[in-house]
Amino acid sequence: MESATTPNPSPEPSADHRPVFILVNNDRVGPFADHEVTGAQIKQKAGLALDGELSRITGHGLEIVKNDETLRIHENEKFRYIGPTPGS
Numbered sequence: 001m002e003s004a005t006t007p008n009p010s011p012e013p014s015a016d017h018r019p020v021f022i023l024v025n026n027d028r029v030g031p032f033a034d035h036e037v038t039g040a041q042i043k044q045k046a047g048l049a050l051d052g053e054l055s056r057i058t059g060h061g062l063e064i065v066k067n068d069e070t071l072r073i074h075e076n077e078k079f080r081y082i083g084p085t086p087g088s
Contacts, residue, residue, distance in 0.1 A: 024048070024079045036072050039065040042079065052083015 019031030022042070029046045039054050042065070048054075055062040056071070057078040065071060065079070 020073055020075050022073055022077045022079060024081050032073060035074075036070055038067065039069050039071075040067040043067070043081070046081065047086055048081050049084040052081055055080045
């Protein structure tokens, strides 16, 4: 007698493989497929000028993020951008 096999459901993506959205000046930015990104990648995804200043908002204040700096981002993490914006 043949047994019917049911296909295994595809596993849920782990937290490290789910797309991540962050907040830049309270605007939702993303999705980021990779949780490790540079400051420049965040600015580009947000449509912001590379010569502006991006800061990560922490419990201790603001930490400036350089364009070439790689950081690990988390869902709904908050950033602040000061500088030229499109159309300004």
